Amino acid sequence: MAVSDMRQVHDWFLQRGLPLVLTRRVRSRALVERSAPMVSGIGAVVALTMTLAVLTGADPDYGLAARLAVLSLVLIAAPFALHALHRARTTRSEAGRRSAALLVMALFVFGLPFADSGFSGIAAAEALVFALIALMAIWLTYIGFGSIALWAFRFASVQLGALGTLMSRALPLLMITVVVYFTGELWQLAARMSRQRLWETIGFLSIVALLFVVTTIRDEVQALREDRAELHDPAKLLVGTPLAVQPGREPARTALSLAEQVNVVAVMVVSQAIQVVFFTVGIFAFFLALGIVAVPDDVAVLWSAEQSCAVGQPPCPGTWFGVTVPVPQTVVHVSLFVAVLSGLYFTVSTSVDPLYRERFFEPLIADVAVSLAGRDAYLEMETTR
Structure with a gap:
């Protein structure tokens, strides 16, 4: 069977929600790129929730709310950009997709904690928690x-x-x-x-x-x-x-x-x-x-x-x-x-x-x-x- 036909078979199982039928080799391909939309979605929800919490609090910090709102917009737009790069299916687009996925991971792990708590020990601890969440998202992507x-x-x-x-x-x-x-x-x-x-x-x-x-x-x-x-x-x-x-x-x-x-x-x-x-x-x-x-x-x-x-x-x-x-x-x-x-x-x-x-x-x-x-x-x- 040709490579394009095998890709159709793999996509068929993924569309039907049966990723674990596929071999480990197939499920391991481009894990970071494939898990980036999930990480981006989690980050967008967290950033939007934090923005609303800041704005509805007793003493709103509009500067922090603005930073979180910008991060929210970037994380919301990221999955669409990743999808467009994936659909292009060129060498340059795949390289761009990989770079964009790494940027999403960096914004999630470091951008959210440091935007909230500045450069401090609390932000470093939060970054560690967010890194564990990103690793969990990669594992969830691997198991489909x-x-x-x-x-x-x-x-x-x-x-x-x-x-x-x-x-x-x-x-x-x-x-x-x-x-x-x-x-x-x-x-x-x-x-x-x-x-x-x-x-x-x-x-x-x-x-x-x-x-x-x-x-x-x-x-x-x-x-x-x-x-x-x-x-x-x-x-x-x-x-x-x-x-x-x-x-x-x-x-x-x-x-x-x-x-x-x-x-x-x-x-x-x-x-x-x-x-x-x-x-x-x-x-x-x-x-x-x-x-x-x-x-x-x-x-x-x-x-x-x-x-x-x-x-x-x-x-x-x-x-x-x-x-x-x-x-x-x-x-x-x-x-x-x-x-x-x-x-x-x-x-x-x-x-x-x-x-x-x-x-x-x-x-x-x-x-x-x-x-x-x-x-x-x-x-x-x-x-x-």
């Missing part, structure tokens, strides 16, 4: 995290109609949570719960939901490999792909390696997790708006039995990753807590809901079946080269 996330996001976005249907079926849950939302004990808990403890609680509930989803999907993948009766004719599945095979010729099926099993389960878990996050964010926005409209400041103080920032003044304003928001902190905590509980219920209920399986899960299984058929054909092709 970006490919998995992009495929899962594309699939989940296509299936947003199923999410709307499931949200409508979750209306009874929403009515129950509305009643729970107006419970004084919940507001007292939220008022006394620190943001750190709240995130720890959210993390615990998220791990429970993740373990449930992983267990369910792992069983589905195992059943898919064991029974290939209807969905699994390689000649039909691979029509129009770079790995098309002749009718009646089925590539040898081998057991999935541990990395491949993790990869297949990961793309399915992430695609479902994206829908759960969409649902949870929607519920959070709903209860945040409900708290602003329906709960006066004096009632929020009464329910939560907390003291306001000053006598005769409304409750303390909330914060979101250091950014001050015009919503009482207790309302933020209660809304987030109820939304996460609703998301946990949504995760469990969708796994057994027949309509959800028909609208979302079965198309996902069918898509993964195509990927696994391509994987068998690719491995057979690699052994004969």
Whole structure:
């Protein structure tokens, strides 16, 4: 097979979120250049958050905000420049892409810390932390995290109609949570719960939901490999792909390696997790708006039995990753807590809901079946080269 054809095969697996099917040699190519957009995206989010935190603080430092804003713009523009250089596919453009990737890494590791803290020991310590984050981004690029996330996001976005249907079926849950939302004990808990403890609680509930989803999907993948009766004719599945095979010729099926099993389960878990996050964010926005409209400041103080920032003044304003928001902190905590509980219920209920399986899960299984058929054909092709 020609080099251009092999590139099409590699791109096909990457677009389908199965990078760990490819050999280590393929995944190791141009790691710094490929990981630069992820680093740039993380840096842009951090810089924008820091800019908003500075501007909404009690004593804004407009000079620092301006420096961070410039860094944000540069980091936002970097992925587009890297993509344009990659599309050019010339020797000069590849050299420019490599230089631009190194510049992005330098801005992330050194630019953000020194723009924030100046030339100091604190900035050096922050630079070390940012360097570790950059190395983590390079490792995630090597294992194909970006490919998995992009495929899962594309699939989940296509299936947003199923999410709307499931949200409508979750209306009874929403009515129950509305009643729970107006419970004084919940507001007292939220008022006394620190943001750190709240995130720890959210993390615990998220791990429970993740373990449930992983267990369910792992069983589905195992059943898919064991029974290939209807969905699994390689000649039909691979029509129009770079790995098309002749009718009646089925590539040898081998057991999935541990990395491949993790990869297949990961793309399915992430695609479902994206829908759960969409649902949870929607519920959070709903209860945040409900708290602003329906709960006066004096009632929020009464329910939560907390003291306001000053006598005769409304409750303390909330914060979101250091950014001050015009919503009482207790309302933020209660809304987030109820939304996460609703998301946990949504995760469990969708796994057994027949309509959800028909609208979302079965198309996902069918898509993964195509990927696994391509994987068998690719491995057979690699052994004969």
